[in-house]
Amino acid sequence: MKSPPEFPTLETTRLSLEWIIEAHASELCDLFSDPELHRFVPLEVPTLEQQMERCKRWAKGQSPDGKELWLNWAARDKNSGKIVGHFQAGVKDDGIASIGYVVARDFQRKGLALEALQAVFYFLHKDLAVREVKAWSDTRNQASHQLAQKLGMTKVDQIKDADFFKGATSDEFVFSKVLAPGGAEQ
Ligand SMILES: CC(C)(COP(=O)(O)OP(=O)(O)OC[C@H]1O[C@@H](n2cnc3c(N)ncnc32)[C@H](O)[C@@H]1OP(=O)(O)O)[C@@H](O)C(=O)NCCC(=O)NCCS
Numbered sequence: 444m445k446s447p448p449e450f451p452t453l454e455t456t457r458l459s460l461e462w463i464i465e466a467h468a469s470e471l472c473d474l475f476s477d478p479e480l481h482r483f484v485p486l487e488v489p490t491l492e493q494q495m496e497r498c499k500r501w502a503k504g505q506s507p508d509g510k511e512l513w514l515n516w517a518a519r520d521k522n523s524g525k526i527v528g529h530f531q532a533g534v535k536d537d538g539i540a541s542i543g544y545v546v547a548r549d550f551q552r553k554g555l556a557l558e559a560l561q562a563v564f565y566f567l568h569k570d571l572a573v574r575e576v577k578a579w580s581d582t583r584n585q586a587s588h589q590l591a592q593k594l595g596m597t598k599v600d601q602i603k604d605a606d607f608f609k610g611a612t613s614d615e616f617v618f619s620k621v622l623a624p625g626g627a628e629q
Pocket residue numbers: 479480481483484543544545546547550551552553554555556557558579580581584585586587589590591593
């Protein structure tokens with residue numbers, strides 16, 4: 444297992460992807476205060492205390508058992524100075540990463556998730572030798588599926604009754620992208 448990366452901030456044209464630390468808790472609480480963002484995931488709007496706990500956990504860069512890298516970035520819009528998104532990746536020793544993504548509703552449909560995740564894919568491939576990126580997404584979550592496809596991911600599986608939350612069963616699609624060996628993922 445590789446060591447947690449040294450708090451890398453990733454820069455894109457419009458965003459700074461800041462490595463999340465405890466000091467991000469309040470701004471992230473604002474971002475996550477919109478219940479619509481959690482419609483297709485088993486999460487609720489967090490309290491500030493809960494978000495502080497999460498940030499503390501995320502800042503360590505790895506799972507408590509040390510078996511997985513946990514990478515979490517808060518996306519700051521360079522123009523407004525606001526935190527407008529959260530991007531995460533879990534990386535296992537077998538070179539397979541899973542990703543998660545959220546963009547504030549006021550900033551959606553501007554290509555920001557695409558821009559951020561292209562930078563994340565590049566980092567995962569170049570710095571952490573990740574060979575495959577996967578995403579699990581509720582089958583009702585159209586925006587997420589379209590985004591995965593724009594990122595060059597393909598649907599490789601469907602899991603029936605993957606979860607149950609908010610009063611309904613959740614089926615999931617699994618998306619995957621194999622990163623070119625030795626090549627630069629852009
Ligand atoms: C999924 C999400 C992160 C997309 O963020 P975004 O910044 O709006 O995405 P982008 O603007 O980069 O869009 C990239 C492509 O995804 C697709 N897309 C994004 N939002 C869409 C929507 N609401 N409906 C259909 N397609 C959509 C489009 O193909 C888009 O490209 P286009 O605008 O050139 O057609 C955002 O909708 C979100 O935060 N949703 C709630 C959280 C969530 O469900 N996360 C996924 C959990 S698995």
